[in-house]
Amino acid sequence: MTTPQGGFDISPLTHTSGPIDLSLPYTRSTLAHKSILITGGASGLGAAFARHWAAHGAHITIADVDVSGGETLVAELHALPGSSGHHLFCRCDVTVWEDQLRLFRTAAAASPRGGIDAVVANAGIPERDSAVTGRGFENPVGLDQDGAPAPPLRVLRTNMIGVAYTCHLAMFWLPRNRDPQYRKSGAGGGGEADERERDRHLLLIGSVAGITPLPGQPEYCAAKHGVTGLFRALAGSTFRHGVRVNLLLPYFTDTPLVPWQGMMFLAGAGLARVADVVEAGTRLMADEGIVGRALGVTAPVEVVGDGEDGEVRVVGGGERRGEAIWEVFAHDHEHVEVFVWRYVRLMNALLKVRGWVGFMGDLVRFAWFRRREESRREQSRREQSRREQRKRV
Template structure:
C-alpha cells in the first residue's frame, strides 16, 4: 500500500494538536491521506498548523478535554466536516513538576483531570463514531514511559499515565470484537517545546548549562539522546495502519531502550 494513501478517506482527530508530538502526528496522518481534525484550546496555533499541513484539515478550537460539553461540541463540528471519527489520538496533556511534599491538591487534580480523565471523556464521546466505522477504528493514547516506571518530582504525571495504560488495556478487551483497537504509545524524554521549557527552568534555578541539564534527561537512554516527535508519530502511524489490525491492548515504548515493556 502506498504510504501516501494508507489512510485515505479516514477521519483522524488529534487532541493537543498544536505543539510537539501532536503536531508531528497531525502532519504524518495527513501525509498518509487522512482527513485530520486538529483539536485544542487555542485557535491561532491550530490555524497555523492547518496552514502548514499539506492535506485536508478541520480546526476545532476551544476543545477542553476536561469539559464534556466542550468535547461534545467539538465532536459535532468535526463530524459535520469529515463524518465519523475512525482514528482517535488522545494526545493532550501536561506535566508540571514538584517534589511530592510540595505537590498541591490543585496540581494533583489538574494533572489527573487533563492527562487521565481527559482521555476518558474524549474517548467516551468519540466511541459511538468509532464503533460505527466499517474501516477498523483506532484509539491511540499518547502515554509515557512514566506510565510504566517511576520518575521523581512528577508523581501526579506518573499516576495519570499509569492510569492511561490501565484504561487502554481494559478498553482494548471491551472493544476487541467491536472492530476497534486500543493502544498506548509511551515516549521517553522527547525533544518538544515543553521539554525545552523544563530545561530552561532548571537552568535558571540551578545555574547549570543547557548541555549539562540535557545530559540529565538523556543519561538513562542507552542511545544517549532525546526521542524526536517524528519517531513517536511514526509509531502512531503504524498503529493506525491496516497492518496493525491484530495489535491491541499494547503499551508501545519509544524510548531508545530506556524502558523495556514485558
C-alpha cells in the same frame, strides 16, 4: 490455552493481535481518506502526527486550547502536497466535558467520510511544580487551617480525566462511522460487512512515566500510569464494538512538554526522536491488523548479544542504525509485567551507558526547546491580542 512456558494465554478471548514484527514493512496507503481526530494537536507530537498523516491523505481534526497555533497548523496542513484539503481546528479544553461533546459532534459532521475513523488521545500538560521546587503536590502547607484549599490537580484532570472523556466519547462515535459506500448492499439492516469496512481505532498517547516511577512528578506519573491502566483494560474488550485500541509510550522526546524538574530524572539516557515517535504511531494507525499492542520509543540503541543480558549501546551523533521502537506489552496476556520489567532494565542500561555527558547534553537541549516554546506561546498571545483589537475596531 496454556503457553509453552506454563503461562495462561487469554489472547484468543480478548481478540488482540500477536506481537508486532517491527522489521516488516507496512503500507501507509490506509491513511488516505481516514478522518482522524487528535486532541492536543496544535504543537508537539500531536502536530507531528497531523503533518505526517495529512501528507498521506488523511482528514485531520485538531483540538487544542491554543487557538493561534491550531489555526496556523491547519493552514499548513491544507498546503501540504498530498493533502486531502479537509482539515479542521476546534478550540477545546479537554477537561471540560461540554467542550469535548462539541468537538466530537463537530468532527463527525465535518468529516467528508460521514464519521470519525480514528481518535488520538494526545492532549497533556507537564507538571511545573514538583518536589524539586519545594512546591506542588508533595509539599502541602497550611492544611491545618480552616478553609485550606484543595490541590488544583490540573495535571491529573488534563492527563487522566481529559483522556477518559476522550475515550468515552470515542467509544460512542467510532462505532457510528458506518458509511453506506463501505458496506454491502443492504448491510445497514444488519448484513455482513465487506472487506472494506472502515477502521475504528483509538490510539492512546502515554509515556515511559506510565510504566516506571518518575520521582518529583507525582501527578504526571500517576496520570500516565492511569492511561496505561486504561489501555490495558480497554484493549481486550473493545472488539465487541469493532474498535481496536493501541498505546504509544515515548521516552523523553525533543519537545518542550516535559518540565525541567522531570527532565532532571530523565536526562542522560538520550532523547527519543520525534520522527521515531511518529513512525511508531503511524504503524499503529496504518496497520489495521494491530490490536491491543503497546510500543515504546527510546533513543536509538543497539543491543549486542542475545537474551536478557545483551549489552545496550546508545547510538550517538548522526548515526541512524540501532533500534528506537520497542514493543512493551507483547506477551501481556501470557505473562503479566515481563515486558515492563525488560523495558525498565533497558532504561537503566541507557542511563548507565550515557552517564554525565548525556545528562548535561539533554539538559542543554531541553533548556533550548523550553525557551523556543515560551517564545512561540508569547508570539501566539500577541497575535491573538492583535486580532481581538482589530475585531473591536
